[in-house]
Amino acid sequence: MPSKKKNEIFETDEVDEEEENVVVEEEPVVVEEPAPKKQKKKRVLTDEQKERLREQLKKGRETSLANRRKKKQLTDMKKEKEKEAKDEELFKHLESKNLKGNLAKENERLRLKLKEMESKPPRPDTPPEPKKEKPPPPKKLDPIKEPVKPVVVKPRASLLPNGFSLAQIYRM
Secondary structure, X not given: OOOEEEOOOOOOEEEOHHHHOOOOOOOOOOOOXXXXXXXXXXXXXXXXXXXXXXXXXXXXXXXXXHHHHHHHHHHHHHHHHHHHHXXXXXXXXXXXXXXXXXXXXXXXXXXXXXXXXXXXXXXXXOOOOOOOOOOOOOOOOOOOOOOOOOOOOOOOOOOOXXXXXXXXXXXX
């Protein structure tokens, strides 16, 4: 088929004669046919074998169903625990909010009660407070004739970390 050239300025069709005579040679394509597959003979099962396989299949289905049910129960338990934890956290939060309001009310009530108690005169049936006696002054000791050397106890450097003593560790 002749190719058409377009003129750059005008859209006119011109036939190129040189391209018309060109012959393209193609190489023949070789298609390899695959070898036919050998078909295996189908194994023929007896009625006993078929029945045994059916029983195994039935048993396998039952066990898989039981396993799926157990797995579902475990996931439900986990979800329930997560919900309970969230509910408990919300309950604590709400309770803390209520406590803040209740504490303020309780403080105000106690302040009013204290003012009332201060304004009332003391009851006559209450005994007066006993007077405290001063302790007698300490006795003066005789001066010591021989000077006594003071015993100096040096604190032992602790071998435990951070300078802890055993008593401190046992208290923890």
